[in-house]
Structure formats: C-alpha cells, structure tokens
Amino acid sequence: MDVSELRQIVAQSSNIVFFGGAGVSTESHIPDFRSETGLFRPGGHTTGYPPERVLSGSFFRTHPEGFFEFYRSKMLYPDARPGKAHLALAELERQGRLQAVITQNIDGLHQQAGSRHVLELHGSVHRNFCLDCGTFCDLSAVIESESIIPRCRQCGGVIKPDVVLYEESLDLELLYRARDFVRSADMLIVGGTSLTVNPAAGLVAEYRGDKLILINRTPTPFDSRAQYLIRDSIGQVLEALVANKDAKDGEA
Template identity: 40%
Template sequence: MDSSLEICTNLIGRAKNIVVLTGAGISTESGIKDFRSKTGVYQIAPEYILSLDFFYRNPAKFYQFAMEHLYHPDAIPNKGHEILAKWEDQGKVQHIITQNIDGLHQKGGSKNVIEFHGTMKTASCLHCGKVYPTEEMVSRIPTMEGFYVCSYCKTKRERDRYIKPEVVLFGDTGEWFSFEGFNTIIQLIDQADCILVLGTSLKVTPFSTFPQYRRQGVPLIIINIGDTPYDHEKGVYIINDSIGESLTQIDRKLSISVDVFER
C-alpha cells in the first residue's frame, strides 16, 4: 500500500462522522458516462439541452435525450457504493451528498443520501406536483402524443402541466438549492470529522464550495482521477486512482486492523 493510501486509511480509521461528496466518477465504474470528460455526455450534446428553457421549448426532444443518456435503470452499484453503505452501517459514514441522479447509492444500500441535483427515478407535474415513476413515463412515450402533459390537472395553459424529470437543470432550482437546504448541508459539513470526496473535480458551483465549510483541522480526502482546486491546500490528501479499488484496499486494511484489535 503506498504512503497516500496508508495515510488516508489511518484518517478514515480514526473518523466517526464522515461526510462523503460524490460525483460522476463513482458512477462511471458502473458503466455510466460522466458529463465533462472527452467521452462524456456534454460531447454528445451541448449543455443547453439540459436547461429548463430547452425543456419548455422541446419537451419531447428533451425526454428523448434524457431517456437515452440520463436514465440507467439497469446499472448496478459497484464496490465503491457497497463499501460506503457498509461504512454507514458501521456508523462511520453519516451522510452522502451526491451530484449523481442515478440512485446507485441507495441501490448499494446507503440510506442517508442527499441527491443535490435531484433524481431520474421520478418526474412530476410542474403545476399540481403529481409524481410519475420514470417507468411510467417510459411507457407513455410511445403511446401518447403529449406524454409529457399531466393527465390529472386541468390548467388552461398546457405548458403549465408539463411533467418534468425531478433533476435540477440549468436555470432550475431544486430542493437543496433553498436557504434551508444549503444550511442543512453546511451544518453536516461543519459537524464532520472527515470529508471524503469521490469522483468529482469540484469545479462546478455551488457543489464545489462545500469542502470550504469544514472545520479547521478536519482532513479532506479526495479520490479522483483528475485534479481539483483543493489539491494543494493544507490538510488535503489526494489519491488519483480508481474509487472502487482504493476504497476496497482501505476497507480491507481497516478490517484487518479491527480483527487484530479484537484479538
């Protein structure tokens, strides 16, 4: 085990209140494309397609893009997801705050998950709030011309009844973008004794600002293939390697330590 992995293992071993921040990098190990790499979603289509304005102007085209590139019902959690769930069960990980919309943390067994950018699991009417499972939207698309229009409320303007996937788009707001939502996240960060960042470059605001709210002296561990703006700060520990492999090695080392201690 190299020195950086050894140091991070010791820090995680001592921690009792870890808050985890995750991005697309943890999901790529489950076969889901990220957004900003050379092979990511933004190379397939410009960011404007993922905007609220585009959704209102072209709801059918938006759904076509979203179902092809954002909805991954068959994806399964990888070792990274599973180890985070294990550490949560052990009382070590307290919360996961994720940019991902794929639900893989919950599939992997994690319970305390904040989906900062929403979820592709459901869609809802922008007027009455009626929730539609995405599976139902999939079945509506080939059978209804206006599949994206709510069938339950009767407002005069059709666009007021559009059913939008519950993801946060550009120009959009979400549950966690409110004052109360931000305050909750900042309090979680402030209470943590270790911040673990997985698979995000921390270059997109406001998510990128969250590590700044950790208390002085609280370690920030970043496992990510690319660089981040925090890499050269004091108290930051970097592993530029696979998330699943790195967490597997750390967990194995922690398990050995516990076995030795219990003997």
C-alpha cells in the same frame, strides 16, 4: 498516498462526510460529463445543441420533445447497479463512521447500495411529478410512456423529472443541510468530481477540519487544499478501506 495511512485516519474518525460526483458512477457504466469520454465531449451527443442547452429549464419548456429524447437516451440507466464506491460508502455508514453522502448524481445508486443518509443536490431520476396537478410518480412513468413527452395518468399534464436543470436553483434547505454536515465533519472525503459546478462544489470550501481526502483521477481547483490527494480509482480506494476492516473483523 499509501492507502494504509488512509485506513488509520478512517479508523480514528466517527463523523465522516462524503461529497461526490459523476466519477462515482462511471464504474457502474454511467458516463460522466467533462472527462475525455464524457457526455459533454465533442461528438458525445447528436442533438445539434450543446448539452447544457438541452438540459436547461428553458429548453424543457420550449422543446419538450427534444429534451425527453436526449434525457431518455443519455441520462437514464435503469439497469445500472451500484459500484465498489457506492457499496463501500454504504458499509462505512453501517459501521457508524459515515454520517452523510452528499452527491451531485441523480441515479439513485447510493440508495440502491444501502446508504440511508443521502443528500441529492441535483435531484433524482427516480422522482417525477406532474406540472399540473403535482402527482408524483416513479421512473417507469417516463420510461414506459407511449408518447415522447410523458403524461400524468391522473390529469394528462406533462411530467417533469425531479432533477435540477441548468437555469434552475438548488433546493436551498437541502444545500444548507449539506453545508452543516460538511462544517461539522471530522473528515471529508471528496471523490469523482471535477469540483467545477457551483454552488455544489463550493461546499468543499465550508470544511473546517484537517482531514480533507480528495480522490480524483484529474486535477481539481481544490487539490492544494487537500491534506491527502489520491489519483486512483475511487471504487478501488474505498473498497480497500472496507476490505481492510472486514479482514480485521474476520481475524478477531
């Protein structure tokens, strides 16, 4: 697809919603899960357990040391910075065209880029809480902990990341909010996601419009539903939209 056509569609839209996954952050050097270089590939980890097992609620409860060893080494990227896609989406929101970012990512890069309306379906590594007293703390409590299992500074209880682990349910109120955004959107941009993880991926099926833009390097189950299918870097595509807008503003 010619990106110039996509620019015209964006220019006519004022209620855009973006739905994205791990591919949005790979350009920030955070690995995804299911690609050829992803974390779930054979050899992508050395725990002796499947990643889905290590990142499950039951493994957290029964093997907290193993969970946090994997979590710290494979899931935390405190030095990562927003990429082109994050910055472009923040700019589209600033322009008043983008109403919400719905993300499956837990890295907080959308907020770092400047996006304000972000729905984090799977939580965030930047939020953590004590299982005993409920005290909330930031990422530093996990990273700077002297013990493998981070402990609450108030009561000594185990700190749990506020992320949705396997076997755990999504926040239904948040999921319904995301569904409402998708249903009301005049344009839905989907990018950087294989659309294989439910119920989050099922949100795409809730879209009722005729401007479904799907940007992903590999096929997804929703390719046939997309009005516009782009096999390219999501960062480059979204950056091109914003660059075009800025160029026009500079010529005015």
